Amino acid sequence: MYAIVEIAGQQFKVEKDQKVYVNRLSTEEGKKVTFDNVLLIGNGSDITLGAPAIDGAQVGAKVVKHLKGDKVIVFKKKRRKGYRKKNGHRQYLSEIVIESIVASGAKKAKEAKAEPKKEEPKAPKKETKAASPKAETAEVEVSENLVTRAEHRVEQSGVEIDVDKLLHNIGTATKAEADDLKQINGIGPAYEKKLNEVGIYTYEQISKLKAADKENLSAIDGITRERIETEEWVKQAKALLKEQNK
Known part of the structure; x- marks a missing residue:
């Protein structure tokens, strides 16, 4: 028996005991997972x-x-320019082993999983109480930055920055919290604007840049890890942040 199933946005033809990337x-590693978006099941001459x-x-x-x-190396060049x-890019993957293919009967299990979710409306209320106007503003601005940055990268070089991963590593900030990044030697008005577009506004965010984040930022024209x-x-x-906190 084999099946064609959608997993993480891609379609795979799978069989029992098959390893798939x-x-x-x-x-988490070692845990089981189920996929219910099964497009086709074949069993000998029977195809559903x-x-x-x-x-x-x-x-x-x-x-x-x-x-x-x-x-994977992505190299772009413009003639006479x-x-x-x-x-360089390395895709984040997961290795899974197919343990079972169920042609029917999974609907009940799915409904059983959905039942406890009805008791969860209390969680958003707690988040709403804890959330401040500044937090809501930050979410809106980060969302706008994602869209703006993606469009900018397509026009400039076709290479997109993984903004979600970048801001997860260095933290988020709003325009209202913005520092004068031009105080950092090597960052002028143009680079400050480009950094703001991806959601980088403060000295604290720049102080948290790691090697992977620097590689991520190298998709911006003129900015490289080196x-x-x-x-x-x-x-x-870090020095400016220390002075600021005195």
Whole structure:
């Protein structure tokens, strides 16, 4: 028996005991996960097609480990413009083993999982009480920055910054909290504007930049990991932050 199932935005043809590499899942290593968006199931000459998914069908799997894929080099060049851009990328993946393919009967299990969710309206209320106007403003501004930055990258070089990952690592900030990034030697008005576009406003955020974040920022024209390290942006930001907190 085999099935065609959608996992993490991609379609795979899977069989029992098969190992599959898929886009990174949020499930922890060693735990089981189920996928109910089954598009087709084949068993010998019997083939069942979904419209688009098969009602009650389910594929069960176990997450073996999380890993990174092979490095892919993205090189862009514009003739007679003196423009060259080289970036490396390794996709975050999860290795899973298919444990079961159920053609029907998974619907009840799905409904059983949905029942406890009805008792969860209290959680948003707690979050609403704890949330301040500043937090809400930050969420809106970060969302706007994501859209603006994605459009800007497509126009400039076709390489997008992983803004979600970047801001998760260094934290978020709002325009109202913005520091004068031009105080950092090597950051002028143009670079300050580009950093603001991806949600970087403060010395504290720059002080938290790690190697992966610097590589991420190298998708911005003119900014490279070597430049950030040579001009010691992180060290300067820490010094300015220390003065600011006196």
